[in-house]
Amino acid sequence: MPSERGPPAVELEGVTKRYGGTTAVDDVSLAVEKGEFFTLVGPSGCGKTTTLRLLAGFEAPTEGTVRFGGQDVAGVPPEDRDVGVVFQSYALFPHMTVRENVAYGLNFADPPGGVATERRVADLLDLVDLSGMADRDPDTLSGGQQQRVAMARALAPGPDVLLLDEPMSALDAKLRERLRVQVREIQEELGITTIYVTHDQEEALAVSDRVAVLRAGRPEQVGTPRTVYREPATEFVAEFVGDNNVFTGEVRDVVDGVATVAVGGEQLSIAVADDVAPGDSVTVCVRPERLSLAGEENRLSGPVRSAEFLGGTTRVRVGWGERELLVRTEDPPSGTVCVGFDPCDAHVLPE
Amino acid sequence: MTTAAWESVDASAVETARSLGASPTRAFCDVVAPQIYPAVVLGTVLTFVFTFGTFPIVLALGGFELATVEVFVYRLVRDLEYAEAAALALVELGISLALLYAYLRYEARHTVAAEGIRPLPRRPLRPPSLSVRELAPRVGLALYVVVALAVFVAPIASMVYASLTGPTGPTLAHYEFLLERQVSGASFQVQPWDAVRNSLLFAGAALAVALPMGVVVAVLTTRRYRGRKVLDAVAMAPLAVSGIVVGLGLLRGLVFGVEVGGTRVAVGGALAIVAAHAVAGYPFVVRTVAPGLAGLDRSLVESARALGASRARVLADIELPLVWPAVVAGAAFAVAISIGEFSATVVLASGTSQFTMPIAIERFIGRRLGPATAMGVVLLVVTSASFLVIDHLGGETDAF
Incomplete structure (x- = not known):
């Protein structure tokens, strides 16, 4: 929930992304408040992942402005954006242990709160319930454990914004339901601004403060899960959500x-x-x-x-x-x- | 190359074709073959281009009627007819590059994305039963092995054998000759040890240039942007350009010197040789490292970037460690190319002090076949030893 007034933590203004002749993101304007859990939901090809990649700095918008805390971040590379990213594939570094994975981002930033790197890594593994796994190789972990290591790794340098790109799509249904509760708990505990991408409308309703339903590169409706479910703004939203x-x-x-x-x-x-x-x-x-x-x-x-x-x-x-x-x-x-x-x-x- | 393509064919595609009623042969023609065509074509083009530019073997085996463009170029260079040599070299270059470009265009249209695939099952070499159906492919395979042995292994074996036999039976006389020549040879004669040392020095220096260069080009060719195909072609070009042409170019450009702002800039023969070897070797680094980099999950790189690593840090921390075996293989290729390089070296080497092992062999072949074979065995041993060293060093670095 918005905790203080001021510029939005993340803001898109008139953002368009075209690849050749196709428009992936079409004139999108959104504002995400500090500490908010904001979800982009829509069918495949609706531009939700592209929007996330524009925020992370992996892609540059064709038109429009992306702002973090009121600052235009055009031309700022991903490593300088203070974002944590979790991918669907987790993207754990296979040649590093769990501990090394989580500590990797601390090579480039001091741990928040001035604690030692080892302390920070231990705290985060504790946060995601993987304290005993620090010296394991990622490929010896289950999918759900890998997903939590990826979360811990993304959170370790204390990013301003957490970006989650379908982080649970590769998991089975039961595990997904358990993990989404855990992700939400961690997000509330840290109060970190989180932008979550999913195609699963049920997941979107379950975890979010607010939801943007995307279709063909445009938000059809932005609102609380309750509003989007009970008072859909368009026929597409009415049929896509539930x-x-x-x-x-x-x-x-x-x-x-x-x-x-x-x-x-x-x-x-x-x-x-x-x-x-x-x-x-x-x-x-x-x-x-x-x-x-x-x-x-x-x-x-x-x-x-x-x-x-x-x-x-x-x-x-x-x-x-x-x-x-x-x-x-x-x-x-x-x-x-x-x-x-x-x-x-x-x-x-x-x- | 064909093997790699074959391994990337999804078994379920073949199984689907079979379940739709296709016979094994039909499934191969309709499903497997289209996916491995680009690789077969690449193999064919490379073989053609290599043969087209083959110089040492033709020089050693062929008379005038078998002379290739390469040999003509070499003769012209030797006779100091540089202009004619350059013209002929351009013709050769044109043909090779045209072939390569044609291939790259073909590849661009035929690349099949292979993600999350299950490879085709392999069949055991020992037939489960003695039916014709089971035996026929294996007999074919056996024939192929025999041919391969005859073409690749027999020359090496016969060379080792020849180096150990004299007119009167087994002897070490040829090796003794090499030692003798080393101890008492005149300075204008070929010194075996100097040749070994030169080969290793050139190989080391060429590796130091080719490896970083190859890795950087590999990184550039695996990312998507406008003009990537052109870069790809440029990266492959040295494969198509024969050593003679590279040697000629360096001779005219660097050794004879270039006018830069009124002063003549010239580079010594040794440096030019290293440059020629590096240019010959780096495409192999690119070709071994690039597929590995291209096969890495893009989100590994992006995760590291989001965690604060610069592009260069990601290459050092994530990408290279993950494709390290390919880097080691590329290094081994670069060294092997350098040690075996003859064409450019023979054009550029300005005296016995810059002779490498292959040139020493060529000098011996004319008069004394025995010592030449002994030198050949030395080359074989040195090359194998460098492979072992590279593999060992590569293995150690991997463990950091």
Whole structure:
């Protein structure tokens, strides 16, 4: 969370990166506050990794300005940027022990707080729960351990900003969930500004203070995980973050903030903002967990097309005319079902 | 080169082709062959270019009717016809460089990215059964080994044998001759020990130039930027340019001197020889080190940069230690090239005091075959010994 006023820790202003004819990052402006855990999330090719590389100084923007603590860093090489970077491949130096890996950055900077190098290395290995592993070679460690060594190594010189590029993509699902909690705990303990890149929207929601959803090199929405999930700004965000039912219809009338929306021959009651008027075309989304077999309003019926048993819940696809509804329920239904939702559980996308 | 390309073919690609109904032969033609073509072409081009520029062997074996462009150039240089020699050298250079450039264009279009691949399985040499299907490839392999032995090993063996036999059976007379010549030879005659010493000095000096140069060029050729192909071609050019041409160029340019701002700058023959050997050797350093550097995970370098290391520090701390075996191999190549170099040295060496082992051998061949073979064995032993020393030093440095 932003802890003090002043220039943002990291700022992109009108940043564009083109490779030949393709635009990887398209006129992006973002500001990350000091101490914030900020996540760039999006499908592959959305420019999130390129954005991170521009921040680290591995690439130079074609246009625009990158600032660290208010200072333009154009032309500043990675080694002079005070950033720590963790890659998906961890990139541990295979010819060095864990201790040597973590100590490597201390060749070029004094350990923060004036402690001795050995002390700093021990402290960091302690922080990532690898105290006993100092003299091991990286290739004798498991993926999760390697990832933590990479974290410790990146943090050792006390960087201003931590940049994490899909650091968990190579790990299995259970480990990933455990590690992301640990990464978040370490980040909060150190209060370090962190920019995290992931394609996993669930991971993004779970760890971040704020999230930027990227698509084709542009942020579609920037906000807290809660906002991005509950009030998506665009259809892309609505469908990329979590499961969703999205449909477009025409407003027939509005009474006391509740609109009647015609969708595929059905009349749905949807809670809307003041500026929605009859005749408007609106895009509505309803989360699958908000649709229920017991719902009393907006009842829609159709045949069950598939049911995926996910353990805690079942994800059911219900045919609804030409459309399909996603429903989350505890008991897998079959045959023809009737689902409904509360008017207040629908979200209308802004124009 | 072909072997390396073959090893980088993904087994699952072949298995996919097989599961789609392709026979083993068909899978080889459709999947494996396209991936190893560039390597086969490179091997072919290099063989052609080398043969094109082969000088010592033709000089030793061929008469006038077998003379190559190289030999003509050498004759012209000897007869002090420098202008004609230069013209002929340019023709040769043009052909070689054109071939090399054509290859590099081809490679650029055919490079297959190989990441996270599983290599093809190897089959045991001993056949699991005695069927024709199992035996045929192995018989072919055996034939190849016989041919290889005949071409590569037989000459060396026969040389060692010849150096130890005289008209009356086994003898050490040829070696005694070498010793005698060393002790009592006149200054205009070839001194065996001086030749060995010169060879080693030139090799050491050439290595000191070629290794750093080769590593730097390798670093430059493995990064992506505009004009990288041109640099690649320049780095490969010395492979295409024969020693005679390099020697001629250095002779005209450095030894005879160049006018720089009114003063004539000239370099001694020994320095010119070192320069020629270094130029001949560094492409081999580039060719062994560059693939290793290119194969390193880019994020290793980037991690080190983000941790505060400068580009040069990353090279010293991370990249070179990780490709150290390739650096050692490159060094061994550079030394071997230098010790065996004949063409440029024979043009540049200005007297017996600068003769190297190959030149000593050539001088002996004319009149005394026995001592020449003995000198050949000395060359073999010295070269092998330098390999051992390089390997040993390389191994020690690796352990820091």
